[in-house]
Amino acid sequence: MGNYRLSRRTFLKWSTTLGATLGVTSGLEKLTIPTSALAGVTETKEQVATGTLPYGADRIVKCRCGCGDVCGVHHIADVYVKDQQIVWYGGAKEGWNKGGLCPRGASGLQIIYSPDRLKYPMKRVGERGSGKWERISWEEALDIISDKIVAAIKGPGPHTVAVCQGHNMTSTTGAVRARLAAIYGFDSFEGPHPCWNNLRFGAWATLGDYNHLKEEDFHYSKLIVIWGHNPAIAMPTEWRDGMYRAKQEFGAKIVVIDPRFTETAEKADMYIPIRPGTDAALALGLANVIINEGLYDREFVEKYTVGFEEYKELAQKYPPEEVEKITWAPADKIRELARMYATIKPAVLEVGRGVNYTADNSGWLGPRGITCLIGLTGQVGVRGAGYSVEASLTTPSNSGFIDFPFASLTKGAPTLVPRTKGVKYAAGSAARAIERLYYRKPYGYEVLLVFGTNILAKSPATNVLKEAMMQIPFIVVEDRFINTTGNIADILLPTSTWVEQAILYAEYSHLVCTPPAIKPMFESKPSFLIYAELSDKLCQKLRISQPPETYFPWRKDEDLINALLASKDLPMGGYPALNYQYVIKHPEGIRGARPYNQEGYVWFRQDGDPNKPLVFPTPSGKIELKAQQLEDKWGLPALPVHEEPFESPFSTPDVFKEYPLIGHSRVHRHWGFLQYNLISDGGYASPFIREAFPTAKEPTLELNPAKARELGLKEGDLAWVESRYGKIKARVIFSERIPPELVVTPYHWGNIQNVITPPRWSLFEGAGYNTVGPYGTPSRFIDVSGQSMYAGFLCKVYKA
Numbered sequence: 118m119g120n121y122r123l124s125r126r127t128f129l130k131w132s133t134t135l136g137a138t139l140g141v142t143s144g145l146e147k148l149t150i151p152t153s154a155l156a157g158v159t160e161t162k163e164q165v166a167t168g169t170l171p172y173g174a175d176r177i178v179k180c181r182c183g184c185g186d187v188c189g190v191h192h193i194a195d196v197y198v199k200d201q202q203i204v205w206y207g208g209a210k211e212g213w214n215k216g217g218l219c220p221r222g223a224s225g226l227q228i229i230y231s232p233d234r235l236k237y238p239m240k241r242v243g244e245r246g247s248g249k250w251e252r253i254s255w256e257e258a259l260d261i262i263s264d265k266i267v268a269a270i271k272g273p274g275p276h277t278v279a280v281c282q283g284h285n286m287t288s289t290t291g292a293v294r295a296r297l298a299a300i301y302g303f304d305s306f307e308g309p310h311p312c313w314n315n316l317r318f319g320a321w322a323t324l325g326d327y328n329h330l331k332e333e334d335f336h337y338s339k340l341i342v343i344w345g346h347n348p349a350i351a352m353p354t355e356w357r358d359g360m361y362r363a364k365q366e367f368g369a370k371i372v373v374i375d376p377r378f379t380e381t382a383e384k385a386d387m388y389i390p391i392r393p394g395t396d397a398a399l400a401l402g403l404a405n406v407i408i409n410e411g412l413y414d415r416e417f418v419e420k421y422t423v424g425f426e427e428y429k430e431l432a433q434k435y436p437p438e439e440v441e442k443i444t445w446a447p448a449d450k451i452r453e454l455a456r457m458y459a460t461i462k463p464a465v466l467e468v469g470r471g472v473n474y475t476a477d478n479s480g481w482l483g484p485r486g487i488t489c490l491i492g493l494t495g496q497v498g499v500r501g502a503g504y505s506v507e508a509s510l511t512t513p514s515n516s517g518f519i520d521f522p523f524a525s526l527t528k529g530a531p532t533l534v535p536r537t538k539g540v541k542y543a544a545g546s547a548a549r550a551i552e553r554l555y556y557r558k559p560y561g562y563e564v565l566l567v568f569g570t571n572i573l574a575k576s577p578a579t580n581v582l583k584e585a586m587m588q589i590p591f592i593v594v595e596d597r598f599i600n601t602t603g604n605i606a607d608i609l610l611p612t613s614t615w616v617e618q619a620i621l622y623a624e625y626s627h628l629v630c631t632p633p634a635i636k637p638m639f640e641s642k643p644s645f646l647i648y649a650e651l652s653d654k655l656c657q658k659l660r661i662s663q664p665p666e667t668y669f670p671w672r673k674d675e676d677l678i679n680a681l682l683a684s685k686d687l688p689m690g691g692y693p694a695l696n697y698q699y700v701i702k703h704p705e706g707i708r709g710a711r712p713y714n715q716e717g718y719v720w721f722r723q724d725g726d727p728n729k730p731l732v733f734p735t736p737s738g739k740i741e742l743k744a745q746q747l748e749d750k751w752g753l754p755a756l757p758v759h760e761e762p763f764e765s766p767f768s769t770p771d772v773f774k775e776y777p778l779i780g781h782s783r784v785h786r787h788w789g790f791l792q793y794n795l796i797s798d799g800g801y802a803s804p805f806i807r808e809a810f811p812t813a814k815e816p817t818l819e820l821n822p823a824k825a826r827e828l829g830l831k832e833g834d835l836a837w838v839e840s841r842y843g844k845i846k847a848r849v850i851f852s853e854r855i856p857p858e859l860v861v862t863p864y865h866w867g868n869i870q871n872v873i874t875p876p877r878w879s880l881f882e883g884a885g886y887n888t889v890g891p892y893g894t895p896s897r898f899i900d901v902s903g904q905s906m907y908a909g910f911l912c913k914v915y916k917a
Contacts, residue, residue: 396484628709845862
């Protein structure tokens with residue numbers, strides 16, 4: 118694939134260095150192998166027994182990776198420690214990573230010991246954004262913060278104090294955050310940048326539920342259609358042990374549908390390109406072929422679906438040649454995939470967040486249309502078939518994988534400060550959070566506590582958000598580095614890394630808990646302890662008569678984790694010895710006790726039993742090719758129609774004339790989701806990552822070489838990429854992975870990342886657990902949740 122390559126020999130050298138076994142051996146970025154890359158080491162039983170461990174270590178501690186998100190769900194590192202110093206850091210064989218580490222994990226030691234870490238509490242002494250700070254004590258920091266919070270509580274009310282938090286490195290953080298908000302009447306949300314709400318809603322409308330296949334389930338699939346997902350990079354362990362193993366050892370065919378020829382596509386049997394936001398049209402093109410060639414399962418359609426005749430009529434409008442004009446997908450490939458999917462059984466549709474990143478109706482109609490193909494072909498009810506959503510922490514039927522009970526610590530918790538009456542809190546509602554953060558409507562926050570997330574580097578329309586956040590009187594940021602959000606904070610608090618605290622994480626089918634390897638460095642503290650000590654201060658300032666420990670009794674990792682493990686909400690029943698000391702002895706993880714966490718559970722079968730009837734928790738009890746409730750309750754299309762994104766070559770042709778390229782800002786990298794952005798340049802804290810990957814050294818934009826030459830650009834040139842919403846400057850990289858019509862813009866680059874993405878969300882109104890509603894601009898807020906637009910926006914590129 119042109120210029121975006123490295124040799125097999127170079128990659129194998131690099132991957133051996135990292136202990137990586139990801140099943141990807143070509144087509145990656147050009148790499149310069151850092152001299153700092155670590156060589157592998159394996160201790161023998163004799164060395165462990167005699168205490169002669171490599172590097173003079175006196176012990177080995179198994180620690181769950183906390184370098185980022187997604188790929189390292191249950192990745193475990195071997196941490197070799199000598200005299201409270203880490204002397205070696207590598208992959209642990211007991212973890213799901215089986216001894217390997219992705220590039221993020223391989224950066225662990227450089228992040229932990231980075232000289233740029235936030236070491237002490239800091240107070241701003243200059244103008245916001247000036248970078249002028251002074252070191253203060255924890256006592257002073259908590260005094261300042263609690264004074265501001267108490268003033269807000271006694272003034273406009275506790276609803277004007279909010280805790281914003283990102284993905285949790287440890288499940289303890291989310292639990293104590295929920296408790297703090299419950300006790301003091303605060304608002305609480307997980308950032309104004311939801312990334313998969315539409316993905317789950319579309320599936321719910323069709324099937325009534327959704328799930329994520331376990332690694333072993335893929336081994337039963339004969340066909341795996343990976344749609345809008347790049348697991349070889351985003352989820353390398355699951356790719357290696359699940360999907361790619363299904364191909365290599367069990368003969369499964371793999372088809373990849375994506376705007377880019379991804380690393381996953383390299384290993385596939387078929388690749389189909391697609392224009393962002395046209396997934397529903399492609400699904401209808403597949404349905405057209407399956408129906409017109411008589412390949413659909415008539416018996417299944419009659420028994421288990423509703424709305425077939427209307428669906429059939431809709432599909433007639435989408436013959437492959439017309440779909441090719443809309444989607445970029447070649448008509449012959451559409452026919453070939455349709456025949457494969459209808460005849461190769463079992464087949465699974467493995468759908469990622471690339472499908473829903475266009476927001477608006479196009480975002481949820483993609484997964485809606487994709488799941489209708491299941492009803493057409495009967496690809497459900499056996500292992501290896503169905504719909505596998507990229508992530509599935511909770512589900513409408515509450516039959517998802519382990520979702521840690523964040524609310525468990527709020528049950529029975531005292532209410533010291535009642536919630537403000539008549540106010541709709543943003544808790545659990547990205548839409549309300551957007552309204553308050555971006556527009557200060559119906560009110561703005563007086564105090565914002567930002568824990569473990571960098572919302573100014575992740576949220577859309579960051580220029581709009583920054584201007585709005587500058588109006589918040591008091592902001593606290595807790596992190597390991599001074600990031601973009603921290604740069605406009607009033608107080609900075611240093612938090613510990615994953616090797617300096619106990620980590621508890623429950624996701625997918627297993628729970629993992631690992632102990633700290635070393636004590637917290639500098640003056641950093643675990644997040645849960647910061648929350649507890651802040652609660653102590655608030656009790657003091659509010660003149661609460663009870664001892665502060667009454668409200669936050671947990672001051673040690675072990676005590677807090679034991680309290681959470683004892684929760685009745687935790688789906689881990691059947692383990693009488695389940696406590697901290699027990700679970701840390703199982704770095705491989707402990708499988709949940711619920712039926713659907715067990716191997717062999719079959720989704721959409723009664724009780725998960727393959728011999729019992731099919732069950733679909735929809736209003737009709739069947740797969741809804743026509744979901745009438747969408748129209749009746751919310752005025753949405755009942756059929757899985759194709760709707761163009763709100764700006765596209767077809768929906769806004771006049772805009773397309775000025776902005777003739779289609780932008781994609783959220784492409785997974787090997788280092789994606791690495792959460793340590795530095796304010797110095799908006800980049801990454803790991804020298805290894807910066808040295809190894811060109812796209813991590815500086816902001817880059819990827820262009821097809823032919824398009825770049827047409828624009829008068831050479832590789833390495835600085836160029837502007839501009840949309841209707843802003844522009845950013847980046848280094849041009851040639852890539853034959855993408856078609857000439859597409860440009861991949863910088864992602865996760867602090868100060869500039871999302872300036873060019875639209876201030877646009879699709880907004881949902883609550884429908885029980887699931888949420889949906891009319892789509893619109895931020896001025897038409899409805900309720901509960903919103904999907905940001907990261908792909909499909911129109912832009913142009915020109916030389917800087």
